[in-house]
Amino acid sequence: MSDVRPTIDEVPVPAFPGDAGWDDFAAAAEVRNVSEAEGYGTTDLNTSAEEDLPAWLNQAHDPMRLFVARVEGRVVGRGVYETLSDPAERFSWFTVQVLPRFRRRGIGTALVNHLDAIARGEHRSVQVTYAVSRNAPGETLTAPTGLGSVPLHNPEVQFLLRRGFALEQVERASRLTLPMSARALTGFADDAAAHAGPDYTVELWTEQTPTAWQRDMALLHTRMSTDAPTAGLEEPEDIWSEARLVAVENLSAAGPRTMLTAAALHEPTGRLAGFSQLSVPVEPDRAVGQEDTLVLREHRGHRLGMLLKVANLQNLARLHPGHPSVITFNAEENRHMLAVNETLGFTPMGYEGAWKRVTL
DSSP, X not given: XXXXXXXXXXXOOOSSTTSTTHHHHHHHXXXXXXXXXXXXXXXTTOOOHHHHHHHHTOTTTSOEEEEEEEETTEEEEEEEXXXXXXXTOOEEXXXXXXXXXXXXXXXXXXXXXXXXXXXXXXXXXXXXXXXXXXXXXXXXXXXXXXXXXXXXXXXXXXXXXXTTOEEEEEEEEEEEESOOOHHHHHHHXXXXXXXXXXXXXXXXXXXXXXXXXXXXXXXXXXXHHHHSOOGGGOOOOOOOOHHHHHHHHHHHHHSSOEEEEEEEEETTTTEEEEEEEEEEOSSTTSOEEEEEEEEOGGGOSSOHHXXXXXXXXXXXXXXXXXXXXXXXXXXTTOHHHHXXXXXXXXXXXXXXXXXXXXXX
């Protein structure tokens, strides 16, 4: 196909559905949904613009900019530029997606060039992007961790290599079919509790964190950026305060999805040692999203990951029965969490590469 010259516009973040910029915001969400459905072969990852909006409204703590590429007035691509709130931070994160039938026409290149220019202007010399890679025959490119690979000749892989990005990590997307047997869940829970012993108990809540646990949850979110495997990405610490936690949770609670949290309480210290969260859509025929799960390094080895995941799955079955599946993402080198997921019955549904580029 011949190249086209798309128009690239920044989309103002709407304050509410229907506000200025909403149509473009929703069109960009549809580009994302179509692109990921094509990449993973399922619509399980689709979210609505209304579900996306809360994250975009937290600009003070999670700065993001949205751009759309138009051809003859139609939104056919999206670019997302993310940074941390520290203006001196070198890292930025890119997302570029183009509708399948408009690919290989220079639109992705135009979007990446646009994001490149912003990063250079802000002196962000490290760029990270995540790109789904469909399975394909032929030669593969293995991550430096030695775990996980992507098809070398896939278009997105060749595009990123030409742009100077290096593959650093491969993430596995996995699906757990629901409902699970209540007896099986009880067995997993009892076994994990026996290994954890009396020093650890589980706290459950819906939506906002209780005041008593806000300090600990802020620490757990911060440690997600340092304790989870990031391979050669070497992504920076992302510090959460109690104020940030409250702001994020209040915005999330105002949206259409429900957040379920299971946290491990270390009884001797009275502090939280880990957490796991599920994001539940309103519609019972849609997949549930497994959000962050983390056990602090100093509390690992007690099967708390299994304890937390099972407790949240049991809570999901009680409060929101009927959903068909849970979707989760894990780095291929995160063997401990993958083993927990595989024991529960999660099966692979696709892979994405985590890519990094360092510029002058």
